[in-house]
Amino acid sequence: MESTQGLPLEVRLSAYLDGQLPQAEVDEINAILARDDQARGVYEKLKLGSEFGARAFDRMLQEPIPLDLVRNIKDAGKNEDEPPKLGIAAIPVAATPAPRRSAFWPQALAASLVLFLAGGAAGYLISEQKQTSFQVASTQFAPVRTWLDDIADYHRIYSRQTRHLVELPASDKDHLVEWLSASTGVTFAVPDLTAQKLTFEGARLLVAGGKPTAQLLYRDAENEIFAICFLKSDPVEGKTELAESMRNDIGLISWQKGNASFVVVGPSADPDLERIAETVSASI
Known part of the structure; x- marks a missing residue:
């Protein structure tokens, strides 16, 4: 067995692998590998x-x-x-x-x-x-993350809040419309969803897909939280068809209208989610 002292580390490790080192050098290599x-x-x-x-x-x-x-x-x-x-x-x-x-x-x-x-x-x-x-x-090949993934994550967190569900309450409706329109660049009206047995609670400003995003929050009689979210996007002619997707237990129905993208978010098991989205898309 010949000494490899002074040779490059790769050569010494190769000799170590082949069992061609004297015991003193084996101990030395063991110490090097340990630290x-x-x-x-x-x-x-x-x-x-x-x-x-x-x-x-x-x-x-x-x-x-x-x-x-x-x-x-x-x-x-x-x-x-x-x-x-x-x-x-x-x-x-x-x-x-x-x-x-x-x-x-x-x-x-x-x-x-x-x-x-x-x-x-x-x-x-x-x-x-x-x-x-x-x-x-x-x-x-990593899955491309979209703004809807961000929205689903936000909804999963905020839907569990009680006292801090919204930033601005529904009682400050005029101000929150002005604030969110200026922040997102999207002109909108707060949809009245009382016919769908949903009560408007207020709103938040989020960041989804790297853009300022409005979140309008509603509560039903069973204390489930629904949300309408929108942000500015590349303009389209007219309005696109409603597209349904899911993120585990969260259902999302999205569409585009003019220069904005919208989504209605709620429990995926709710049978009325599509009907709510149709009402919102016609009134927002």
């Missing part, structure tokens, strides 16, 4: 690469040998073992050259070792590439 997170990361990658290379080499050994290669090996053995035919003259035994040892197997062994080492290096590089690819893929 150095970066060294542990390099060690894990080298270990992964070594395991990958070993598996690849094992699979290669299990592959059937091509028949052409077998025939070539046999023919090479015959040609080397048989003395050359130089006519009918007898050749003295002492003058017959000793059969040369076939160079195939040493070359095959050397090639196998090269493949094994290359497999280890390839495994290390592949592990690096897979880790980077996984990070990129995680970023690329």
